[in-house]
Amino acid sequence: MGAGPWALHTHVAAPATTIAWRTELAQALAESKRSGKPVLVDFNVV
Secondary structure (H helix, E strand, O other): OHHHHHHHHHOOOOOOOOOOOOOOOHHHHHHHHHHHHOOOOOOOOO
């Protein structure tokens, strides 16, 4: 796996983050409103 553009510029790997996926849209929208962060909705159905 590549180091990514951040590491190529700074020679330091970007910190790892974990995305806590939500399954309830209403709760995700409420959290988004509180935090000011956007919501990514995936409509992929298997």
